[in-house]
Amino acid sequence: xxxxxxxxxxxxxxxxxxxxxxxxxxxxxxxxxxxxxxxxxxxxxxxxxxxxxxxxxxxxxxxxxxxxxxxxxxxxxxxxxxxxxxxxxxxxxxxxxxxxxxxxxxxxxxxxxxxxxxxxxxxxxxxxxxxxxxxxxxxxxxxxxxxxxxxxxxxxxxxxxxxxxxxxxxxxxxxxxxxxxxxxxxxxxxxxxxxxxxxxxxxxxxxxxxxxxxxxxxxxxxxxxxxxxxxxxxxxxxx
Numbered sequence: 001x002x003x004x005x006x007x008x009x010x011x012x013x014x015x016x017x018x019x020x021x022x023x024x025x026x027x028x029x030x031x032x033x034x035x036x037x038x039x040x041x042x043x044x045x046x047x048x049x050x051x052x053x054x055x056x057x058x059x060x061x062x063x064x065x066x067x068x069x070x071x072x073x074x075x076x077x078x079x080x081x082x083x084x085x086x087x088x089x090x091x092x093x094x095x096x097x098x099x100x101x102x103x104x105x106x107x108x109x110x111x112x113x114x115x116x117x118x119x120x121x122x123x124x125x126x127x128x129x130x131x132x133x134x135x136x137x138x139x140x141x142x143x144x145x146x147x148x149x150x151x152x153x154x155x156x157x158x159x160x161x162x163x164x165x166x167x168x169x170x171x172x173x174x175x176x177x178x179x180x181x182x183x184x185x186x187x188x189x190x191x192x193x194x195x196x197x198x199x200x201x202x203x204x205x206x207x208x209x210x211x212x213x214x215x216x217x218x219x220x221x222x223x224x225x226x227x228x229x230x231x232x233x234x235x236x237x238x239x
Contacts, residue, residue, distance in 0.1 A: 001028070001070070001071040001079055002068055002069060002070040002071065003068070003069050003081065003084075004066055004067065004068040004069075005066065005067045005068075005084070005086060006039060006065065006066045007064070007065055007066065009065070010037065010063050010064065010065055011063070011064065011065075011088060012061050012062065012063050012064075012088050013035070013061070013062060013064060013067060013086055013087065013088055014058060014059060014060065014061040014062070014087065014088060015056065015057065015058050015059070015085075015086070015087040016033050016046075016055075016056075016057050016067065016069065016084075016085070016086055016087075017054070017055065017056045017057075017084070017085040017086075017087070018054075018055055018069070018081045018082075018083065018084045018085070019053060019054040019055070019081075019082050019083055020053050020054075020080045020081070020082055021080065021082025021083070022082070023078070023080040023082070024053050025053075025078075026078040026079055026080035027051045027052060027053060027055065027079065027080075028051045028071035028072070028073045028079055029050070029051050029073045030048055030049065030050065030051060030071070030072045030073045031049050031051055031055075031069055031070060031071050031072055031073075032044060032046065032047050032048065032049065032069075032070045032072055033045045033046040033049065033057055033059065033067065033068070033069055034067070034068040034069075034070065035062050035064035035066065035067055035068075036064060036065060036066045036068070037063065037064055037065050038065060039065055039066050042068060043062075045059040045060075045062055045067075046058075046059045048072070051071075051073075061088070067086055097161070097163070097238045101238050101239045102163075102236045102237070102238050102239075103157075103159070103236055103237050103238075103239070104140065104234070104235070104236045105152050105213065105235040105236060105237065106122055106142075107120055107121075107122045107142060107150070108122070109152060110150050110151060110152055111151050111152060111153045111212075112149070112150070112151040113148075113149075113150055113151075114147075114148060114149045114150075115144060115145055115147070115148040115149075116145065116146065116147045116148065116225060117145050117225065118145050120142055120143065120144045120145075120148060120150060121142070121143040122142060123139070123140055123141065123142075124143050125143035125169040125170075125171070125229055125231060126143040126144060126145045126169070126229050126230075127143070127169070127171055127229060129169070129170075129171060131143065131169070131231050131233060132169065132170040132231075133165075133167035133168065133169065133170070133198075133199065133200040133231055133233070134167065134170075134196070134197065134198060134199045134200065135170075136199075136200065138165075138200075138231070138233045138234065140233070140234050141164075141165075141231055141232050141233040141234055141235065142215075142231070142232040142235065143169060143229070143230075143231055144215075144217050144229075144230045144231070144232060145217065145225070145228055145229055145230060146175075146177045146217045146218055146219050146220075146225045146228035146230060147216075147217065147218055147219065147225060148215075148216070148217045148230070149214055149215070149216050150214065150215045150232075151212055151213070151214040151215075152212065152213045152214075153211070153212055154207075154210050154211065154212065154213055154237060155211045155212075157210075157237065157239075158239055159207045159210055159237035159238060159239060160206070160207055160238055160239060161204060161205060161206055161207055161237070161238040162181065162183070162203070162204075162205045162207055162210075162213060162235070162236075162237055162238075163202075163203060163204045163205075163234075163235075163236055163237075163238060164181075164202075164203045164215075164232055164233060164234060164235035164236065165200040165201060165202050165203065165232075165233035165234065166179040166191060166194075166200065166201055166203065166230070166231065166232055166233065167194060167198060167199065167200040167201060167230075167231055167233070168194050168195060168196045168198065168228075168229065168230060168231070169196075169229040169230060169231045170196060171196075171229060172195075172196045172227050172228065172229045172230075173196070173227045174195075174222075174227055175195070175196065175220070175222075175224075175225075175226065175227030175228040175229060176193050176194060176195050176219075176220025176221055176222050176228070177193070177194055177217050177218065177219065177220045177228045177230045178190065178191055178192070178193050178194065178217070178218045178219075178220055179191040179194065179201070179215075179216070179217055179230065179232075180215075180216040180217075180218065181203060181205060181213070181214070181215060181216070182212075182213070182214040182216065183205070183207060183210050183212070183213055183214075184209075184210060184211050184212055185212070185214070188205050189203055189205055193220040193221040194220065195220070200231075200233055207237065213237070215232055215235065217230040
């Protein structure tokens, strides 16, 4: 019994996570993670992994076109996957773009900063804690708060895409926020009202003749900015 995922291009991955949701016992006791660069020949990335209700497997960063999870337990009857995350180094999504094409957007390079409470922080939450969203830790990004606006001037840079992830920081308690991205003062992305229970939302936007990029965090559905600690994870532009 196996499940495979094929990507639209070669990506770098180093972690696979899946859980059974409400079906607590529907998992293989043993399984193998395999990768393929062409979808035909496979290499083992992790052999004889131990399964659980929430399985998480790390392995050496590897460039692949496809990932396969194979149950190796002989007596398995049921296997339920409620959620599946395949991660790349330092991200909660595969690295779709080569690092040499990516330019990180940092606070040091921002041309305008506005925030109603506290100060935006580089690579930590606004509370000076590690960047965490729904139990996952991230290495790079920006900790902010609602209402906040961070603007970068990218005139003449030739960027083709903007990628990031966003979500409420752990410790936000009952806060809620909405995340927005503006390119040349035109809104090109808006999240739902997010709470600390929500996983990070990926953003991948095409840039055409971009002059400015602005990241905005607004009050959520509760209309209150109290506890609205928000994280932008690895915001970067791709050439």
